Amino acid sequence: MRVVVLGGGGRLGKLLAPVFPRPATWLTRQDIDIRNSDALRKALTxxxxxxxxxxxxxxxxxxMEANIDLARRTLDAAQDVDAGHVFLFSSAAVYGRVSGALSEDGPTAPQAPYGVAKLAMEQMAADHEHPNTVLRLGNVAGADAILGGWKPGFALDVLPDGTTPRRSYIGPACLGRVLSQLCMASDLPPLMNVAAPGTVEMGELLDAAHRRWQPKxxxxxxxxxxxxxxxVLERFITFDTSDSTAQGIVADWRKTTGEQ
Structure with missing residues (x-):
């Protein structure tokens, strides 16, 4: 099975490439300019x-509108050369401040230009003829602002009830496994949330990683x-309990990055 990853030189790509469990071609912007249609069609053939x-x-x-253009160009090229299924990466940012369990068929309310652009990308992809699935990605340990962005003196919001914000998370190796298995799946939906089940407190992640933080x-x-x-994701993927715990996510992150 030939798998191509565009944007492999980005923060997420660099994190996933070493732990991706199947052979794949990871292309960076130095390898290919997605705006070059001929080069892109050749890469996806x-x-x-x-x-x-x-x-x-x-x-x-x-x-931010470049996110729409890059996705459209990828779908157009894939259609031109009859490539396989295309997976596009969106973000939990499209949900904004919507409360409760955030489902693919529920409301969206992006608060910033990034989320607005990602939602517009999703709408473009839904109208495109080439088979595709948009992945609304939660926080990825190591590519996030908490574990990946930690520095000495790090300050973290504390809510009125004394807890820290909770987010849907996934470890990088776990995400690699998820993406690898989705390659082989059939009857994929056009839109899918991607994270380990449940949520984890940001403060718990830092504590599990033995990273000191200051409350604010x-x-x-x-x-x-x-x-x-x-x-929806769990119809295709089976998770271990540890995939959803602060300790398990940190262990995944450490194993992937070599962080201590």
Whole structure:
């Protein structure tokens, strides 16, 4: 099975490539310019699965709308060469401040340009003729602002009830396994939340990793919980209990990155 990953040089790609459990071609922006249609069609010829991790994230200079363009170009090229299923990466950011269990068929309310652009990308993909699945990705340990962004003196929001914000998380090796298994799945839906089941407190992750942090009072804009409903994903993937615990996620992150 030939698998191609576009955007392999990004933070997520660098984290996943060493632990991805099947052979794959990881292409960075130095390897291919997705805006070059001829080069992209050549790269996708003969593929059975394509993961497009290429995109624009907050903090850069590129417009967020580039996420729509890169996804569209990938789908167009895949259709031109009759490539296999395309997986596009969206984000839990499309849910914004929606409360409760966040399901694929429930409401969305992105709060920032990044989430708005990702939601527009999803809508474009839903209208495209080439087979594709959009993955609404939760926090990935090591590519996140908590474990991946920790520095001495790190301050973390504490909510009025004394807890820290809860998020849907997944370890990098666990995510690699999930993506690898999705390559082989049939009858995939057009949209799927991707995270380990349940949520974990950010403070618990830092404690499990023995990373000291300072509490700060959560501001009005702090979202207390982002809980992805993973029942659709669990029709295709079986998780271990440890995949959802702070200790298990940290162990996965350490094994993947060599962090101590």
């Amino acid at each position: 003969g593929t059975q699965a394509v993961f497009c991790m290429a995109g624009v994230t907050p903090g850069g200079n590129a417009p 009072v959560a501001g009005e804009g702090t979202i207390g919980q982002v809980a992805l409903d993973t029942r």
